[in-house]
Every structure is written in C-alpha cells, then in structure tokens.
Amino acid sequence: MDAGATLRAARRRAGLTQSDLAARAGTSQATISAYENGVKQPFVVTFNRLLAAAGSRLAVESVARPVIRPTAAQHARAARTLMEVLALAEALPVRHDPALRLPRTRRP
Numbered sequence: 001m002d003a004g005a006t007l008r009a010a011r012r013r014a015g016l017t018q019s020d021l022a023a024r025a026g027t028s029q030a031t032i033s034a035y036e037n038g039v040k041q042p043f044v045v046t047f048n049r050l051l052a053a054a055g056s057r058l059a060v061e062s063v064a065r066p067v068i069r070p071t072a073a074q075h076a077r078a079a080r081t082l083m084e085v086l087a088l089a090e091a092l093p094v095r096h097d098p099a100l101r102l103p104r105t106r107r108p
Contacts, residue, residue, distance in 0.1 A: 003047055008036045010056040024053035 011021050011032075018032040025032075027050075034040040035050070042050065048058045070078070 002038075003042060004036045004038045007032070007042075007047070007050055007054070010051050010054040011036075013056070014054040016054060021050065021054055025050050 011018070014021075016024070018036070019029045022029045022032045031040070032050070035042050035047075044058070051058050
C-alpha cells in the first residue's frame with residue numbers, strides 16, 4: 001500500500017486542502033505534503049489519525065495464504081542439505097572435558 005497516495009485520495013474525497021487536513025489533525029501542511037509525496041512515512045497511529053481527520057479509516061483484512069507445495073527437486077535438495085548437516089553434527093565431539101585446563105604459569 002502506498003500511504004502517501006492513500007492519504008492524498010482520502011483528503012481529496014473529503015474535499016480538503018493539505019492545510020485543512022493539517023489543521024484538523026493537529027500537524028503542519030508541510031508534514032502532510034511530505035507524507036503525500038513519500039518524503040516521510042507516517043507511523044500507523046499517525047496514518048490512522050490523518051485518515052480519521054479526512055473522514056476515512058484504516059482497515060486491515062486477513063487474506064488466505066497460498067499453499068506452497070515444494071517440487072520433488074526442492075525436497076531432494078532439502079534432504080541432501082539435511083544429510084550434510086547430520087554428517088557434520090556426527091563429526092563434532094559428543095562431550096566436553098569438564099575440567100578447565102590452563103597452561104602453567106611461572107611464579108616470579
């Protein structure tokens with residue numbers, strides 16, 4: 001979503017100038033211009049407040065996620081990678097020596 005274009009469209013639908021919207025929202029005309037031109041990005045709370053001042057509202061809708069089905073080649077590549085990781089894990093030491101061994105130092 002382009003926040004600037006959305007804000008501009010809401011402001012124009014309400015028949016407001018940037019100055020009018022700024023006065024309603026308690027900000028400056030320069031800030032409204034910066035948002036609309038993409039120079040600045042408003043926080044969601046600020047964006048919602050600006051839309052409300054223009055008589056619009058921000059709505060969030062959930063959409064179904066597409067089901068991604070890996071191909072046989074992707075499964076094979078993942079299986080090879082897993083086998084390589086398991087082979088590396090087997091090469092690592094199983095237990096660490098609990099005693100901390102430091103080199104001897106000479107006393108003066």
